[in-house]
Amino acid sequence: MTLRLWPVKTKERRATVLAGLILLQALCALFFVSDVVEDFRLDGKLDNPHLALETVAAFALISGVVFLMVELRALLSRMSNMQTGLDIAHGQLAGVIEEFFDDWHLTAAERDVALMILKGLDNDSIARVRKTAPGTVRAQATSVYAKSRTEGRAQFISLFIEELLAGSDHPDDGVRKLS
Template sequence: MSARTRIRERKATGISILVALQALACAFFLADLASDVMTDGIGLHLAIEMIAAIALLAAVVLGAMRVRGLITAARRDEAAVATAQGALGELIRLRFEEWQLTAAEADVALFALKGCDISEIARLRGSAAGTVRAQLAKVYSKAGVESRSGLIALFLEDLIALPDKSSRVLGG
């Protein structure tokens, strides 16, 4: 389980506990209201209290439904991100194979795609900045681009599906 998932689950647990406490308070108010009605009958004060208790009950139910929906959406979004990460990883692997990058060039290209600058890449790889520059130049040449932004654009082009013009015309 990733750190992000653990944090999300802790937040969901905290919010669920809060909603449960609200439900407990609502049950207390409804029980107190029922006791007061049985003892004193329904008067203006108890009628107002009844409306407030019913509103609280509705808020608790709607809040619980909303929390559940948000948790479900967060889990769905996390699954979509994981799928996209897998797809991007596979796309990168395929392009690197297609361009016949060496292992060192592939490492340097991956660091470049992640946004590392030349000095960071050199430090991470334990090599000289000049070596990294030369490897990046080879990567750009093999990929048919001139810069890091061109390299990134190649991958974005493959990942961003533009709607077909005919589907826009037909309203689909």
């Protein structure tokens, strides 16, 4: 299960709503500008309070359209930067996990079990997914904990969280902290 602070569809919906509001506001500005031009053409004077109010409204609407366009562009840029950051973080996490596993000399089966532990699966679920006996998974998990010098599932998971929060360059640094 993937948890996102702000679902992708919500961000896209917000951008679409903002674009719609910009379009609506632009149409209103066009109406007021054309009305001001027509009234000025007929009357030829700007001393009419109604005409002055329409001119101010048209200017405000145009200013709003420009402001909203800038905001929409900034929103789209932030969305792109956030996605890029998430992609980088995901790639870095995978790299950190692989470095740890390499340093601990985990077997392929132990790597599978360790990844599933990190994903939050319990031993019985891991056994079902891997089509092995729960006892085999328990033995492999125990081996993973021993090789990582952790005392169980919670400490094993916290090792990776601590590594990500600390931003350490070498996986052994996280192991030394817990020893």
